[in-house]
Amino acid sequence: MDEEEKMGEDTQTPVEGAEHEANEVVAGFVSDQEPVPASTEAAPTTSGSQLGGVYEAVSEGRAFDTFTHDAMLEKDDILEIEQFDLWYGTNQALYKNSMGVPEGEVTALIGPSGCGKSTLLRSVNRMNDLVASVRIQGDMRLNGDSIYGAGTDVIELRKRIGMVFQKPNPFPMSIYENIVYSLRIDGVRDKNVLDEVAEKSLRGAGLWEEVKDRLEDSALRLSGGQQQRLCIGRAIAGEPDVLLLDEPCSALDPIATGRIEDLITELKGTYTILIVTHNMQQAQRASDYTAFMYLGRLVEFGPTQDLFVRPRLKETEDYVTGRFG
């Protein structure tokens, strides 16, 4: 497949909203001509006018700028998403998404089902290249390097980004081989290196004590929670810069979920984590920053406490308090 060409050179925007929103100012929001959205001062606090703003823009198929809290501007971002659009065929799934993911901290993506959280997450390590119908516009940067630039080596990119999926997907091989998979594909043969990485990653994933005596067993025989931690271990074995977690706990019971949340807290600092979750409590417990997405738009992005306790936008408040979505 020649995804690279397909993705790289695409510039046209079939969706009307994307075209005529230029120069238009939605109440309270600045158009996308300015890359950095208006500061907090410029944006009014929660009021009736924003209510119309987001919903109206959405119903007209327009993009608008994210309400980004001031606190975010001071952070060092390891991953920058810049005016990112994405289409599945002719359906636009992401509209001018822009955000910076702070280094070494946990950022959560929340939003109603189907709003594009997974799509955005999968765009970061270009997993969407595998979907033939996808087209994109805009770019992302990892440590300043363009992700969608013409010269990007997708394989290298994915090695720098670990990913854990909603459903545990261990490979049909032994626990050990699962963990060292990313080293195997790099051609590492040295048993000492492999053993060391396996132990370190399993410890990192909080699984070492449970499986150290059965490393040669098939990974498919682990429980769901263990499998998910194995997948986390597999993702961190390659020592990535960023870890993407797409609803990692949705298939697990509360106890397994708790362990994974603890794990996320432990991994914080070593890795930058971007996590999608449907669970508000989880987002509050585990994340430092939260972005609220709605129908392909990034609506509000700020420190988790602020977003949940004092959301600036009415729409965010509606969602986090469970009034819709």
Added chain:
Amino acid sequence: MAKSDPLPPLLQTRRRSSLFARGEPMVWMTGGALVLSIAMIIGLLLIVIVRGGQTFWPQKLKKVARVDGTYLMGELTKTETYKPEDFVFDNIQDPDDRERARAMVAANKGRSERRFIRTGNRSPENREDFMWVSDFEVKQESFPEWALTIERSEWGRFYGIPTAFYIGEEKAADTAEGAWTLYEQHHGDLVDKWTKAAEIEKEEIGDLNDEINDAREAAKGVALEHGEGSRQHQDALAAAQALAEKLEPQLDALRGRVDRMRAESGQYQFLLEDASGKAHRVRLVDIIRAYPANRAGWWDNVGTYIARWWEFLTDEPREANNEGGVWPAIFGTIILTMIMTLIVVPFGVLGALYLREYAKQGTLVSLVRIAVNNLAGVPSIVFGVFGFGFFCYTIGAGIDQVFFEERLPLPTYGKGGILWASLTLALLTLPVVVVATEEALSAVPNSMREGSYACGASKWQTIRRIVLPRAMPGIMTGMILAIARGAGEVAPIMLVGAAKMAPDLPVDGEFPFVHPERSFMHLGFHIYDLGFQSPNAKAAEPLVFTTTFLLIAIVVALNIVAIWIRARLRRAYIEGI
């Protein structure tokens, strides 16, 4: 408490529903269809197993005196009831006998039993070795104690009672028992000696002849290179002639030795009397196996039965394939199937990989897929014709032109051979493998592929490390189906190299050990040959069943191995046990 209404009688008033809605007819229909298919398969297998299994069991020898004054002796092969026409009674000379026979048939409502008796004793004068005997023509029956069943290396079985034993012209025994004792004493050694003579003839004399032939062929090569009649050609011819002359005394000595060995061992002979009292001489060296059928106990029969199976499985056929074994056919079948599998599986898997993993799904790929599926419906003889035209006459002839010019006009690769047959069968079974592999590939969950890509694996690494192992059991299924289809296929291989008789195996001890150009024997073709091409169809009939039995057993065995491997793979890669 308030008065409550009685509950509606839910359970009594069952709502009327059609028979079909309740589905019972479907249960009967589906179950019935299954039972019918299983019954047919089991019936077929039973016939093959029972008839194939009893072929080699030794029968008692019955001597029958018929009312017309003739005698016959042999093994009973089958019995049936028929309605004799009236004229058959006219053949009975004696009026009393005739009336008795008529009365017997009339008492049986115009029917009579008759038996089909294998009377053997074929010779240039007597080519009839099976005979029907109706019950009403039987005057007397007996089981002569010393009647021998003799399996000869030529002319099939001989049934007779020994009267004497000769070594040369000297009579060494003149009773049946004495003759039998001498037979048991000498038979093994004589056969060894006889075989040795054949070996010398084939190997030592053969080697010398090969040497001379090689020199002559070299001369032919020189002629091609330097021109016919050139000086070099003359020299080469002279050298070949000199070699032939030099080796002549050696050859003569060997031939003399062989002749002496043959003459010596040929002196030991049975004198036997057949059913009608006629005397026959049978040389011991012509006897494969003999036993006094009516004296033999159950264990003796078991011994004979096993010995015959052993011969069948390990020996070469004799007598237009009616006697002897089918080892070359077993070997040919297995090698053919193995080469076919080695060719078709990699090709089919690669093709399916491209179709499923690399090709952009669209109209073209769909068309290719449909074409591959339809290939499975092409009659197999068409593949045979194609293989014959393409492999033998185009590629094979080309190879001959380039590498085997000096042997022309005799073809080396430009005729049917086991390689061409394997390739033809590989083409025939390709769709099976492609379809099964594609299915296996599409059954690999996408989440596994994604997991691998997310780890930074390339497409090929993902296929090799994740997709292929996981799809392996499904690929094995394709292989099993291909083996089952290929091993039993007869029509195409008839055109591309299967032979009625192929004395040299495609793999042997002769350099270069593997001879892919040789024609080969095949069990499926052997069955056809025995059943429809045999000069002595009656004698061949039981062997048809035995050979079928064997072919089925081999296919089942190959499948069991493949299924076992598949089960292991499935446990390892899918269930994770």
